[in-house]
Amino acid sequence: MKLTFPVTRTTHPKQRPTDESQLGFARYFTDHMFVMDYDEGQGWHDGRVVPHEPILIEPASCVLHYAQMMFEGMKAYRRPDGTIQLFRPDMNAKRMVRTNERMCIPELPEEILISGIEAVVREDADWVPSAPGTSLYIRPFIFGDEVSFSVLPAKHYRFMIILSPTGSYYAGNDKGLQTTRIYVEDEYIRAATGGTGYAKVGGNYGGGMRASKNAIANQCKDVLWLDAREHKYVEEIGTSNAFFRINDEVITAPLDSGTILPGITRDSVIQLLKRWGIKVSERRLSIDDICAAAEDGSLKEIFASGTAAVISPIGTLNYKGKDYTVADGKVGEVAQRLYDDLYGMQTGKVEDYMGWTYPLDIKVN
Ligand SMILES: *Cc1c(COP(=O)(O)O)cnc(C)c1O
Numbered sequence: 001m002k003l004t005f006p007v008t009r010t011t012h013p014k015q016r017p018t019d020e021s022q023l024g025f026a027r028y029f030t031d032h033m034f035v036m037d038y039d040e041g042q043g044w045h046d047g048r049v050v051p052h053e054p055i056l057i058e059p060a061s062c063v064l065h066y067a068q069m070m071f072e073g074m075k076a077y078r079r080p081d082g083t084i085q086l087f088r089p090d091m092n093a094k095r096m097v098r099t100n101e102r103m104c105i106p107e108l109p110e111e112i113l114i115s116g117i118e119a120v121v122r123e124d125a126d127w128v129p130s131a132p133g134t135s136l137y138i139r140p141f142i143f144g145d146e147v148s149f150s151v152l153p154a155k156h157y158r159f160m161i162i163l164s165p166t167g168s169y170y171a172g173n174d175k176g177l178q179t180t181r182i183y184v185e186d187e188y189i190r191a192a193t194g195g196t197g198y199a200k201v202g203g204n205y206g207g208g209m210r211a212s213k214n215a216i217a218n219q220c221k222d223v224l225w226l227d228a229r230e231h232k233y234v235e236e237i238g239t240s241n242a243f244f245r246i247n248d249e250v251i252t253a254p255l256d257s258g259t260i261l262p263g264i265t266r267d268s269v270i271q272l273l274k275r276w277g278i279k280v281s282e283r284r285l286s287i288d289d290i291c292a293a294a295e296d297g298s299l300k301e302i303f304a305s306g307t308a309a310v311i312s313p314i315g316t317l318n319y320k321g322k323d324y325t326v327a328d329g330k331v332g333e334v335a336q337r338l339y340d341d342l343y344g345m346q347t348g349k350v351e352d353y354m355g356w357t358y359p360l361d362i363k364v365n
Contacts, residue, residue, distance in 0.1 A: 003047065003115035005034070007123060010051035017163075019133035023167030025308065030124035030136075034116040034161035038106055041194070044159070047112065049120050052162060062154050063143035067203045070099045071141035072113075073307050074264075075166070076121050077127045078135075079348030082365055084121060086138075086358040087279035087346045089114050091264040104153035105142055113140060116161050118360050124163055125364045131169025135346070137308075169309035177331045179315030179340055182237060182302075183220035184287060185211045186320065190236065190259070197235075197259035204261075205239065212238070220318055222304075226287060228259065233284045235259055240304035240312065241266035244285055245334055246293045247300065254282040265305040269338055271354065276333065287319060294305040294324035301332030310346075311339040 010031045017028050029052050036047040063069050072092045093110035093166050100107055117138055119130070128136040135242070140161045144154025170178055188211040191197020196204055211223045222238035235253050236242055241263040244251045250273055253260050273280040293299035302314035313336075315329035326332075344350025345357060 003111055005047040005049055005119045007032075007049040007118070007119070007226070007304050008051065013306060016127060016207075020129045020134050020165075021167065023129060023134060023165050025166050025169075026077040026137065026139075026164045027167055030127040030163040030165070032120050032123040033163070034120040034159075036112065036116065036159040038159070040155040044106070044108065044112060044306075047065075047116060047119075049123055058147050060147045060149065061143075061145040062148050062150075063145060065149060066151055067201070067206075068103060068105065068154055069141065069143040069202050070096070070103055070105055071139060071200055071202065072096055073200070074138045074140075075135040075307055075346070076117075076128055076138060076163075076360070077347045078130045078364065079359075081348070082363045083111040083348075084125055084128055084136075084360045084362045085346075085348065085365065086114075086117065086360065088264050088268070088356050089358050090270075091267065095200065095262060095264070099201060100142070102196055102199040103201055105144070105157060108142065108159060116140070116159075118362070120161050120163060121360060122362050124221060125362050126214075127163065127165050129165045129167075130170075130365065133170060133343075135166055137164045137166040156172065166308075168200070169312070177311070177313055177336060179329055179331055180221040180223055181219065181318060182224050182314050183215035183240075184217050184317055184319035185214065185223045185225055186216075186231050189228040189231075190225040193258050193260070197257075198255070198261060200261060218318055224287075224317065227257070232286050232288070234287055234290065236261065237304040237312075237314070240306035240309070241269075243269065243297070243301075243303050243305065244290055245301035245309045245332065246289075247298050248279055250278060250280045250334065251285045251324070252282055254279065256286065263306055265307060266344060266353070268356065269305050272338060272341060273334075276337075277352075286298075289323050290317070291319060294326060299324075300327050300332055302326050303335040303338075305330065305338075310343050311335050357359075
């Protein structure tokens with residue numbers, strides 16, 4: 001069921017960035033945003049599209065102290081014919097249900113998420129960029145804003161959706177995908193079993209910044225996280241899922257530990273590999289096995305998957321002060337093929353043979 005919401009249009013439309021090669025990530029925000037409130041006893045109410053502007057928040061709001069919040073991340077893409085489409089938004093809605101359940105945040109029905117996105121994207125459809133590699137990043141989030149210092153679930157929440165035209169992750173490189181150098185973090189951890197690793201919540205990322213700083217100090221782009229208990233098994237790369245191809249098997253960490261964020265790109269990669277007849281396993285893999293495979297040449301590829309970059313190939317791992325090069329640091333063939341088909345389907349340039357795209361009833365010139 002599609003829901004409709006009242007719209008208050010901005011009286012001060014912003015200057016839209018004209019050079020789509022300079023968009024960056026979350027540097028610009030569009031003219032409008034979606035807002036909805038939740039009150040105990042009343043449920044979700046008063047969804048509306050309003051101008052994107054700063055909000056007032058009481059300093060004693062619980063989210064500012066105890067971080068009861070969640071977020072999602074997805075994109076809208078402009079097809080060659082000017083229609084706007086989403087990619088598997090039902091999966092974001094389902095993940096949101098699991099995150100909210102973990103955070104004691106009231107469930108947000110799928111039709112509110114998707115109708116809310118459609119309502120705000122409709123107002124800002126001209127902002128969806130069209131240059132290669134670009135898209136409109138969509139950031140839905142919910143936070144508790146009850147005035148309370150009790151460490152208890154809030155009774156009032158706000159749900160918001162903000163939009164940012166986003167440039168190519170591989171900007172400045174006309175050769176397409178590029179490999180990066182990754183720091184294997186063996187001191188700090190991202191998530192432990194029983195914690196919130198599988199949920200998209202702010203606390204996971206605030207706690208991870210110390211490790212990212214380490215990575216950058218070691219000339220690395222990001223962190224490869226190891227498991228919390230033994231610091232032995234590989235988990236995720238930064239805020240993306242991680243895949244390792246050893247000979248003809250592609251391996252990624254299983255979800256059953258509760259420490260892995262179940263990426264929609266991750267799920268799409270697994271489904272595509274299966275369809276292509278490439279062996280893919282969800283199993284634990286130790287960093288020692290990966291280093292040994294790098295040294296004997298059986299490590300063919302490492303890549304990260306996520307909404308931001310789609311597929312991001314890794315050329316070098318830095319572990320305990322030593323560099324391990326993956327297949328001469330070149331972009332792997334599986335990573336390239338995944339990128340081409342996934343990004344192609346998302347932007348409507350490759351036929352969607354998986355039924356993953358979700359066209360909105362919005363068209364721009
Ligand atoms: C969002 C996220 C991912 C990727 O999920 P997608 O749905 O593919 O964008 C992976 N790991 C972490 C920690 C994340 O926050």
